[in-house]
Amino acid sequence: MKFDEFAERCGEWLRGSGPQSDIVISSRIRLARNLAEFPFIRRCNEQDRKGIEQTFRAAIQSVTDWKELINVDVAGLPSIDRQFLVERQLISRELADASGARCVFIDANETYSLMINEEDHLRMQVMHSGLDLESAWEQANKIDTELDKRVAFAFHEKLGYLTACPTNVGTGLRVSVMLHLPALVITQQIEKVFRSLQKMGLAVRGLYGEGSQAMGDFYQISNQVTLGKSEEELVKQVGEVIPVIIDYERQARAFLVKESRKDLHDRVSRAYGILCTAQQISSEETLHLLSSVRMGINLGLIQDLEIPTINKLFIHTQPAHLQKLRGLELETQDRNVERALYLQTHLRKRPGEDPAEHN
Amino acid sequence: MKCQQCEKPATFHITELTGPEPQEHHLCETCAKTYLSQNDAGAPPPPTLAAVLAKQLKIGQAADELAKLDQRKCPVCGITFFEFRSQGRLGCSHDYVFFEKELTPLLLNIHGETRHTGKRPAHAVQGTDAKTELIRLRREMKEAVEKENYELAAKLRNQIRDLEK
Numbered sequence: 001m002k003f004d005e006f007a008e009r010c011g012e013w014l015r016g017s018g019p020q021s022d023i024v025i026s027s028r029i030r031l032a033r034n035l036a037e038f039p040f041i042r043r044c045n046e047q048d049r050k051g052i053e054q055t056f057r058a059a060i061q062s063v064t065d066w067k068e069l070i071n072v073d074v075a076g077l078p079s080i081d082r083q084f085l086v087e088r089q090l091i092s093r094e095l096a097d098a099s100g101a102r103c104v105f106i107d108a109n110e111t112y113s114l115m116i117n118e119e120d121h122l123r124m125q126v127m128h129s130g131l132d133l134e135s136a137w138e139q140a141n142k143i144d145t146e147l148d149k150r151v152a153f154a155f156h157e158k159l160g161y162l163t164a165c166p167t168n169v170g171t172g173l174r175v176s177v178m179l180h181l182p183a184l185v186i187t188q189q190i191e192k193v194f195r196s197l198q199k200m201g202l203a204v205r206g207l208y209g210e211g212s213q214a215m216g217d218f219y220q221i222s223n224q225v226t227l228g229k230s231e232e233e234l235v236k237q238v239g240e241v242i243p244v245i246i247d248y249e250r251q252a253r254a255f256l257v258k259e260s261r262k263d264l265h266d267r268v269s270r271a272y273g274i275l276c277t278a279q280q281i282s283s284e285e286t287l288h289l290l291s292s293v294r295m296g297i298n299l300g301l302i303q304d305l306e307i308p309t310i311n312k313l314f315i316h317t318q319p320a321h322l323q324k325l326r327g328l329e330l331e332t333q334d335r336n337v338e339r340a341l342y343l344q345t346h347l348r349k350r351p352g353e354d355p356a357e358h359n
Numbered sequence: 360m361k362c363q364q365c366e367k368p369a370t371f372h373i374t375e376l377t378g379p380e381p382q383e384h385h386l387c388e389t390c391a392k393t394y395l396s397q398n399d400a401g402a403p404p405p406p407t408l409a410a411v412l413a414k415q416l417k418i419g420q421a422a423d424e425l426a427k428l429d430q431r432k433c434p435v436c437g438i439t440f441f442e443f444r445s446q447g448r449l450g451c452s453h454d455y456v457f458f459e460k461e462l463t464p465l466l467l468n469i470h471g472e473t474r475h476t477g478k479r480p481a482h483a484v485q486g487t488d489a490k491t492e493l494i495r496l497r498r499e500m501k502e503a504v505e506k507e508n509y510e511l512a513a514k515l516r517n518q519i520r521d522l523e524k
Contacts, residue, residue, distance in 0.1 A: 035490075037490035037491075038493075039436045039494050039498075041448075042438075042446060043450040043451060045501075152480075152490050156475075159455055159466075160477060165448055166462060169470075170477065171477040224469075227469075227475055228472020229476065230476050
């Protein structure tokens with residue numbers, strides 16, 4: 001099954017390249033759509049949910065370019081596989097935890113996924129590596145246009161695309177950028193940045209989106225308003241503020257290097273040391289330490305590691321990924337041991353060296 | 360239902376959509392006032408659906424007025440206004456038309472605008488009303504079957520088939 005191959009790979013959006021990829025992890029576009037002929041999800045019975053699935057399946061399969069899309073029946077998946085897709089950001093927590101017929105179509109490069117029967121009938125998501133909002137929007141717009149030729153979306157002359165929650169009505173568009181901001185956190189300037197962003201009508205969230213705490217200094221910035229502005233204006237609104245934050249983060253990093261290089265180097269080296277030698281480690285601690293190491297690489301304080309390796313470790317050390325890679329279901333304690341071993345193997349590896357020696 | 364904070368009847372049903380899970384609060388008028396003013400403290404928070412809704416419904420609005428509003432029911436999907444404001448989710452696209460009076464100030468609060476200026480579907484607009492009608496017919500057919508009114512159910516089924524063509 002193609003789905004299992006995902007575990008070994010990393011996904012296009014984490015390849016660690018693309019504009020500003022030392023600070024910008026990924027750019028994401030999400031569009032919410034509903035079919036006019038079905039009630040919104042909250043009022044759907046199982047027959048409606050299946051009808052929605054079938055309507056989208058027929059539409060998607062009739063697009064020639066989409067023949068290679070991988071269709072995963074989320075309702076029929078074991079919970080570890082659902083968790084795996086959440087960790088990879090291919091489906092939302094809401095889709096994973098819902099009940100009843102629901103599925104996702106994923107492209108082989110993992111640049112986009114089409115979630116069926118989430119909070120809305122369709123949530124399409126495009127993810128690109130680095131700061132790349134315009135082309136992510138272009139791709140999402142194309143997908144939407146193809147589907148629009150085949151199905152009737154719920155649309156109101158004045159209010160635009162109709163959604164289950166009034167916070168998404170109009171464009172149904174959420175433009176998000178995931179940023180790595182460790183220096184703003186260390187210099188305690190992050191709160192100030194958040195307050196300014198909120199004043200501008202932008203939302204800030206932690207690594208796993210809505211409601212989650214920021215872990216490992218990763219923050220997601222997105223638009224709040226979806227009605228009254230065009231899609232291009234919303235993309236521009238988010239796109240214009242990101243370079244300013246990138247600049248703040250760079251200034252904070254430069255300040256740290258200049259004013260407290262020793263402390264910074266110590267912090268980074270300790271993080272690296274723990275990751276290389278710990279015998280058991282939680283996913284939360286891993287995330288925090290990898291965050292320091294990632295910054296250390298970008299500042300030239302660690303020479304023999306590359307960003308794509310770290311990006312891969314962020315994903316592969318999360319609970320479901322670790323278990324899929326190991327091919328075993330593990331309790332928390334065993335996972336912590338397994339995670340430490342995985343980190344040791346992949347961080348101590350030098351070019352030409354066999355990682356098995358460290359097992 | 361009793362207020363979560365005191366013994367009075369709960370007349371405000373607030374769903375907070377800011378956390379990972381929607382949080383429901385059932386409060387009386389007095390406790391709702393306190394709850395919402397707490398949310399107002401400090402820097403202006405981003406508008407939450409619940410807070411905006413509750414403010415729009417004017418605290419102090421007579422309970423029977425609110426009860427009347429709560430009973431309004433969309434003829435297409437059958438959702439009541441009470442269900443919407445306690446769950447924070449609408450039932451079908453017709454709700455935007457049926458509850459327009461209540462939703463307009465809410466949309467204005469959330470988005471600062473009430474008119475879409477973005478992309479329009481090239482293909483789907485004309486058929487929307489007929490498609491919405493399908494939601495009502497399917498619901499009524501299901502209800503007719505449940506009431507064992509098979510004659511009506513068959514009539515509705517034929518209407519659905521005609522519309523689906």
